Amino acid sequence: MKRKDFYLAVQPLIEKLYRFAYTLIPDDLQAEQLVIDGMNAYLLKERKSLLKKEIDLNNKKEVLLFRRLAFKGILRYMCDIGVRRSTQLSEQLKVGRPAEYSAFYSLDPKVRVVFSLRYDSQFTVEEIEEIVNVPRYEVIEKIHNGRFLLMNDLNQGVTL
Amino acid sequence: MIAYEKKITAYLDGSLGAEETSEFEAFVLTHPEFEAKIKSKKDEISLLKNMIPAVSPTEDSLRSMESEIKASVFNLLKEEPKSMFENLRMKWEEWINR
Numbered sequence: 001m002k003r004k005d006f007y008l009a010v011q012p013l014i015e016k017l018y019r020f021a022y023t024l025i026p027d028d029l030q031a032e033q034l035v036i037d038g039m040n041a042y043l044l045k046e047r048k049s050l051l052k053k054e055i056d057l058n059n060k061k062e063v064l065l066f067r068r069l070a071f072k073g074i075l076r077y078m079c080d081i082g083v084r085r086s087t088q089l090s091e092q093l094k095v096g097r098p099a100e101y102s103a104f105y106s107l108d109p110k111v112r113v114v115f116s117l118r119y120d121s122q123f124t125v126e127e128i129e130e131i132v133n134v135p136r137y138e139v140i141e142k143i144h145n146g147r148f149l150l151m152n153d154l155n156q157g158v159t160l
Numbered sequence: 161m162i163a164y165e166k167k168i169t170a171y172l173d174g175s176l177g178a179e180e181t182s183e184f185e186a187f188v189l190t191h192p193e194f195e196a197k198i199k200s201k202k203d204e205i206s207l208l209k210n211m212i213p214a215v216s217p218t219e220d221s222l223r224s225m226e227s228e229i230k231a232s233v234f235n236l237l238k239e240e241p242k243s244m245f246e247n248l249r250m251k252w253e254e255w256i257n258r
Binding site for chain 1: 233
């Protein structure tokens with residue numbers, strides 16, 4: 001695959017990747033950096049297979065399929081780096097995080113990852129299992145925990 | 161009934177298989193009271209979605225990420241030249257893609 005073709009295929013993903021990064025690290029610059037680091041890690045690890053791959057940019061179906069695959073691949077590295085970074089920066093980020101999403105940001109970073117992959121990016125449980133590299137029961141447990149905590153927070157807000 | 165209740169979320173996000181989807185729809189058609197459960201699930205999902213931040217990058221931020229990623233792709237996804245001619249071809253491509 002030519003570098004130019006790869007770039008053209010993944011360019012539309014940048015906004016989506018940023019949106020995901022922001023769910024992990026609520027800071028513009030840090031989220032931006034997470035997208036770049038995730039992409040670099042993906043390129044370094046998948047270099048050989050990407051160079052071997054052929055893609056016809058005129059074939060929409062092929063491009064969409066490749067884009068989806070690349071999206072999942074990049075997310076895999078972003079999750080790994082982002083969860084660690086989010087934990088390290090948690091104290092510093094408490095100040096700047098948006099107040100309207102305080103319930104979401106109070107969730108554990110691993111729960112946040114799984115939850116936004118499920119409800120924002122709309123991946124299936126099987127796909128999330130592949131992206132975050134944890135067993136299916138753990139993915140389901142995290143979705144369940146996140147849902148329970150957020151709904152609980154919402155109900156508390158209603159009763160107050 | 162419980163088995164179908166468990167399938168509501170998968171049905172709503174389209175992750176249910178084709179066969180299961182038609183089976184699910186047939187069940188809903190024969191059980192109109194089930195629609196209320198689907199609606200309540202739909203509302204719950206939409207509530208949860210609204211609790212997840214949906215932040216878009218600013219124009220500047222997007223441009224900066226694009227240029228960084230472009231540079232990474234061009235630096236990291238480099239083929240190893242197998243011959244002198246290939247080396248020349250790659251240099252030429254690099255020059256025209258600048």
